[in-house]
Amino acid sequence: MRNFKIIFIFLTLLCSLQLAEAQTSVYQKTKQILNNPKSADQALVAAHRGDWRNAPENSIQSLENAIAIGAHIYELDVQLSKDSVLYLMHDKTIDRTTNMKGKVSDYTCAELKTFRLRNGLGRVTAHTIPSLEEFMRSSKGRIFLNIDKGFQHLQLVVQLIQKLQMQDEVYISIDAGNSLQDLEQKFGKFPVDIKLMPIININKDGYKELVESYFSRKSTMFQAVFQQENEEAFDYLKQVRDKGYLLWYNSLWASLCAGRDDDRAVEQNQPDETWGWLIKKGAHVIQSDRPITLLHYIEDL
Numbered sequence: 001m002r003n004f005k006i007i008f009i010f011l012t013l014l015c016s017l018q019l020a021e022a023q024t025s026v027y028q029k030t031k032q033i034l035n036n037p038k039s040a041d042q043a044l045v046a047a048h049r050g051d052w053r054n055a056p057e058n059s060i061q062s063l064e065n066a067i068a069i070g071a072h073i074y075e076l077d078v079q080l081s082k083d084s085v086l087y088l089m090h091d092k093t094i095d096r097t098t099n100m101k102g103k104v105s106d107y108t109c110a111e112l113k114t115f116r117l118r119n120g121l122g123r124v125t126a127h128t129i130p131s132l133e134e135f136m137r138s139s140k141g142r143i144f145l146n147i148d149k150g151f152q153h154l155q156l157v158v159q160l161i162q163k164l165q166m167q168d169e170v171y172i173s174i175d176a177g178n179s180l181q182d183l184e185q186k187f188g189k190f191p192v193d194i195k196l197m198p199i200i201n202i203n204k205d206g207y208k209e210l211v212e213s214y215f216s217r218k219s220t221m222f223q224a225v226f227q228q229e230n231e232e233a234f235d236y237l238k239q240v241r242d243k244g245y246l247l248w249y250n251s252l253w254a255s256l257c258a259g260r261d262d263d264r265a266v267e268q269n270q271p272d273e274t275w276g277w278l279i280k281k282g283a284h285v286i287q288s289d290r291p292i293t294l295l296h297y298i299e300d301l
Helices: 002-035 060-069 132-139 151-163 180-187 207-212 231-242 262-267 271-280 291-299
Strands: 044-048 073-080 086-088 144-148 170-174 195-201 221-225 246-250 285-288
Touching: 002 044, 002 144, 044 060, 044 291, 060 132, 060 291, 073 132, 073 151, 073 285, 086 132, 086 151, 132 144, 132 151, 151 170, 151 180, 180 195, 195 207, 207 231, 221 231, 231 246, 262 271, 262 291, 271 285, 271 291, 285 291
Parallel strands: 044 073, 044 285, 073 144, 144 170, 170 195, 195 221, 221 246, 246 285
Antiparallel strands: 073 086
16 A cells, blocks of 8 residues: 555656646747747637636636646736735626625725635636736746736836746737827836737728837737728738737637637637638737637647
8 A cells, every 4th residue: 555655646746747847848839939920830829817717717726727728828907906906807896706896996905815706607716816916926937928907007017027027928918009109108118128019900090000119119919909801901910920020819709800709610610710710810829718729729730
């Protein structure tokens, strides 16, 4: 019996080491692609609010799940507490995702930590609301992040990235319609090592000017959204890619990708017409609500 226990412990440690090695490999591969967009040889998968079908969205558990399945990027959302601490929460209120009600800004960080998150079915769990700092400390060196909903708190987000020395690991979404000049008029000059991801609606006039306003920042990733297909814009964005910039497309909602979404890929069994189509349009990253299935699809290409 003693020998069996020793063997069991050894095998458990071996599996843990192999898992850690695999996760490190995914992280390093992601880093290589993000730092060398011209030579990228595969599309990356961004898990929208994490693995929210199997854990509460924007939770530490969903982070662990996203890392475990091999997702390359975790997309998260932030709101500000009453005492000016950034917390992970998509909505301005906590009604939908926790066992309490009210605005995030109604509560202090001490109060927020006592609340419990709901899972995708609306059931209350044992998981608590993580602060952005807590979440980033857990993700550091393991998975890249995209911080969404942080535009109104941009200076606090930048300060936290600098504090944790995670400039290479975090992309900050910039609300659609904001040029770099708009951004700097509102918030001042940004450190050159902070990575920005402006959202570009390619169905609106002036999208090229918006893109080109960020050309002074080589680390920029452009997130293109569209309700109708625009072949002229796709050709233009491929030229932007050829200049060494990163392209991010979404497949989570039909309104963001002219109907070439996750549900069509999975429920209608049309992954080539959705994810494959986005890859052909030059996607470095596809944000998905079906990260596991999309990862398998990319692996099989």
